[in-house]
Amino acid sequence: MVSPRVLGYLGRAMSHELSAVQQYLTHAGLAKLWGMDEVCEHFRREALEEQEHAERLTNRMLQLGAMPNASQLTPVRAGPSLIELLEADRLLELRAVELYREAAQYCALIGDTEDRALFHGLHDEELTHAREIETWLDRLRREYALAWNR
Ligand SMILES: [Fe+2]
């Protein structure tokens, strides 16, 4: 029998991933409106990755006999510039890292190796997302600082 708390983590994770899909699709759309085609493509790929995470969670829930039921998505955070979009995405990814860290730790504690592996894998991928965004943000901020001082 799967622990109700593990099912709770799976449910929260589903809500997170679907919210992330919504946010990245929105950021892709904004980038397109701003004429930033490469940035748009980048956000579209992110949305697909988050959708694949939702798929992994869906399949695990079905294996456990549970139906995915995410009914509350987090509202999209955006802003008037690429830096603000990336800052919002950084927060989104850090929240996911925290959720998956806690979920993996709990599964380890109760000896649920399969769900621990699932959450741990997702944790590492979200951490990579967060770090990529931080690198991108650092670069953009340096470029703006240089342009400002010219
Ligand atoms: Fe994700």
Ligand SMILES: [Fe+2]
């Ligand atoms: Fe992510």
